[in-house]
Every structure is written in structure tokens, then in C-alpha cells.
Amino acid sequence: MVISNRVARADPRTTEDAGASGGLAVAVREALSETAGLWFGWSGQLSETPALHGPEMQPGGYRIATVDLTPADHRGYYNGYANEALWPVLHSAPHLMHHDADRYTAYRSVNRQFVDRLLPLLHPDDMIWIHDYHLLPAAEDLRRRGLRNPIGFFLHTPFPAADAFAALPEHRALVEGLAHADLIGFQTASDLRAFQDYIRWEAGGSVSMDGRMEAFGRHFRASVFPISIDPAAFALTAERHADSDYCLKLARGTGRGALMLGVDRLDYTKGLPHRMLAYERLLELQPDLRRRMAFVQIASQSRSKLPEYVAIRRELEEISGRINGRFSEPDWTPLRYINRGIPRETLAGVLRMARMAVVTPLHDGMNLVAKEYVAAQNPEDPGVLMLSRFAGAAQELDAALIVNPLDHDETARRMHQGLTMSLEERRERWEAMMAVLSANDVSRWWRSFVRALADAANPTAQPPTGRLLRRDHPRLATEGSAVVKREGFMRETGAATSGRVHNGLLMRASGDA
Structure with a gap:
């Protein structure tokens, strides 16, 4: 079960921001097609009487379900808090933030609406995979409704330095919401380090070498999963x-x-x-x-x-x-x-x-x-x-x-x-x-995340024994720029599956093990 702000009905044919586009659409579609999963998000439609649409089958073999938003909720949640407060802060530009308490209220309200519409569609063996900054509180809202399924969250944007993120008045509430997920995924090691710093210095939590974290009375894991393509x-x-x-x-x-x-x-x-x-x-x-x-x-x-x-x-x-x-x-x-x-x-x-x-x-x-x-x-x-x-x-x-x-x-x-x-x-x-x-193609990306989520949701599983695969480029070492000398990396989880099967995800994810 994938949850994101927007949903892709078919192949995204343009680079424009119409529906889920670009990397999210391509990557998520492959995962859902191989697992007969469900994709849930905003319909792209505004209505004073929002309706749930679907689930309906797509050509790729997955289903979608969408919900409308009211014009007021869309202004506050999407144009307002998500894109004028969260977006600049996550991209290390807090000076461009436009904060308004009413927009944050709308942001939380839409997250709750998503959860309320989603709950009747869930099965006991579903894995939940939440995507991106629009839905930071969704894991907490699901837990407060009593959901015990494995929940993963992946942030597609950067995560800024701890003091930059703290520029958001609601920063603690947002990270506490994230802590209700079993696994939090980031694009790069730099993003993960910034999040670890936040957990240590702003949340007063603890971080273990194996990726385990404790904060806000919650235990969860965080790791690096660089998204890719086919x-x-x-x-x-x-x-x-x-x-x-x-x-x-x-x-x-x-x-x-x-x-x-x-x-x-x-x-x-x-x-x-x-x-x-x-x-x-x-x-x-x-x-x-x-x-x-x-x-x-x-x-x-x-x-x-x-x-x-x-x-x-x-x-x-x-x-x-x-x-x-x-x-x-x-x-x-x-x-x-x-x-x-x-x-x-x-x-x-x-x-x-x-x-x-x-x-x-x-x-x-x-x-x-x-x-x-x-x-x-x-x-x-x-x-x-x-x-x-x-x-x-x-x-x-x-x-x-x-x-x-x-x-x-x-x-x-x-x-x-x-x-x-x-x-x-x-x-x-x-x-x-x-x-x-x-x-490190897109298939490896989603499979490694699913394996790690299964392990994170299983208290008896050993943590992923991740390693960094490094490559040296002799020509680059002579170019004189410190950043060019930086070694590339690919993240491998190397984790065994926990043995639980959620809608076929684990059986399919283990295909490249």
C-alpha cells in the first residue's frame, strides 16, 4: 500500500507536475505492478463535497484510490504549508519560509482525511509505504487509529541541518509523527546524518550504529536508499x-x-x-x-x-x-x-x-x-x-x-x-x-526498502548489515577539486527477510537476494 500526495494513473508522459511524476511515479509503479498493490492519494480534483474514487485497476496491474480536497484545504495543505513552509526549509532555505498556523492546521487535517479514507481499504497483512514531505504526520495518524501494520516512510527531498529544520515552529511535532513509522528512508548519507543530529540534539533521543533510533518514546530505524531508474x-x-x-x-x-x-x-x-x-x-x-x-x-x-x-x-x-x-x-x-x-x-x-x-x-x-x-x-x-x-x-x-x-x-x-x-x-x-x-537500479531500490521495512517491523529481526560499496576514479583524483575526489556510494541492506509475507511483497522483494 503506497500513500503519496498524488497518484499516477498510467505512464507519466510529461515532465510537468501533473499527478505523481518523475522518479516517484516510475519507481512506485514498478513496485506496485510486481505486487498487485494499491496506490492512494489526492485525485487532483477540488470539491466542496470531497469523494473517494476507486479502487480501480490500472494497466500495470496495480489499483489506485483517490480522494478529492476542498479548495480551502488544498490552499492550506498544498500551496500553503507543504510548499511555502516545508519545501524551503527542507531545501535549506528557511529564509523563504512563509509560516501560518492556519496552514499547519489544514496540513494536519488533510493528513487525517487521507488516513480516514485509507483505513477501510487496508488488510491486516498490508505493508504501508508513505512518500514524501506532504505526509510527515501520516504514520502517527495511522497509529492513533490503532493500525499495527508495518509502516515505512521515504523522504524524496533533502533533510536539512538540525537547526535549519528547527526553524519550523512545528518541527518537534513533525519528527515525532515520523517516529511512528518503523523505517524512515533517506536519499543520501548526508540526509541521514542530518536527521540523526536532529534526533540527538533537538529531540534528545539516541542513535545506534546499526540504524536503530529511540525518541519521543518510540523505537524505529532510519537508513539510506538512493532512488534510481531502470x-x-x-x-x-x-x-x-x-x-x-x-x-x-x-x-x-x-x-x-x-x-x-x-x-x-x-x-x-x-x-x-x-x-x-x-x-x-x-x-x-x-x-x-x-x-x-x-x-x-x-x-x-x-x-x-x-x-x-x-x-x-x-x-x-x-x-x-x-x-x-x-x-x-x-x-x-x-x-x-x-x-x-x-x-x-x-x-x-x-x-x-x-x-x-x-x-x-x-x-x-x-x-x-x-x-x-x-x-x-x-x-x-x-x-x-x-x-x-x-x-x-x-x-x-x-x-x-x-x-x-x-x-x-x-x-x-x-x-x-x-x-x-x-x-x-x-x-x-x-x-x-x-x-x-x-x-543500483529502481528495482533494487524498492526491494531493499521493503526488506528493510519487514526487518524493522519485526522486533526479533537482526538489523540490516548495510555496507557502502566504494569506487575510485584515478582521473578524478587529479582534478584538484575536493568534491570531485569524494567517493561514490551505493547502499546495500544485505538483510534476510523476516519470514512474514505482506501482500507478496517479501516473496517478490527477495527475488534479487
């Missing part, structure tokens, strides 16, 4: 769509030069103004690259009515206009800024044709575009990935060109390095990153 499937999609009409038009628009590509939601956490300013610096420092390449930034709109998002869209339009005004030629436009999403299959083809992908968020839980770009490449002539040190993916894909997106000069230099990199080095870096993706 690299083989995405590679096939990219190859099939590399010659789509969209890709051909994009190629004509950039001339014969190399394509540098950015693909993001329009969000202040993505570092888009810094990315464009670094590109402007590249054109200043390397005039020989003009007309030999072009930068395409795709930024699909989301939360478009919130003031911060209106402001960043205006800023990007101003910067892109200035760059094109300074450097354009009659037959060459240096920057194309596309403010809408594209179908997922088309995106795969676009990623394959790009000589360089620029993924430079200021803070990001994982950023699956980085992994999708690697998977999409032609093995004979792969492109170059530039990746922010502040993206969770940088802790795995350390053969990318790792940058500090706030340093425009460094980013410009790395852009030049990537655009002029030899085929031999491009292949070496790509092979290293593809090896990581192949070893």
Missing part, C-alpha cells in the same frame, strides 16, 4: 526516440554545434539563474565556442501562482533575454529557454542527443534527470554530465563533472571542459556512471 528501459526509449520530430527540430534550431541541455522544473532550488549566469560567463571567456554550441534550458512550470515562482520565472526571462541580446547572430541563438514540459519519451531522445547535460541544483534530494541522462547516452559516443555537488546524485555519480553552482567561473570552466572533452575520457566517465546505475 537504466536499460530508459536507454531503449532514448534510442527509439532520438529521431523524433521534436529532436530533429531542436537539432535544426541549434545548427551543427554541440547541444548543452538543462531539464528542470521551474523552481528556486534548481539553481537556474546561476546556471544561466555561468553560461553567460562561458561565452565571455571562450568566444571561440560561439556558434559551435548552443544551450537549451527546458523549465516546466510548477506552483506557478506562488510569488517565489513568479519571481524566478521573471528573472530567468530577463537573464535569457540579456544573453541573447549580447551574443546572438543573425543565424545563431546562444540560449533557448523553453518554459514548458515535454513528453517523457521525447525527453529521453533529447537527452540522448545532448553533448552535455547541466544538472546544477542548489539543493536536491536525488535528481533523476542526471541518472536518465547517463542511461540515455550512445555508448559509442556518450555525452558529458555536469552535476552539482548539492544534488544527491553526486554521491553516486562521482565520475560526472562535479561543480559548485554558486561559483560561476568554476561552472563556466567545467562547461568548457565538458564541451571539449575527448571521446576516450567521455567513454571512461560514462562507463563508470553506467556501472553505478546498473548495480
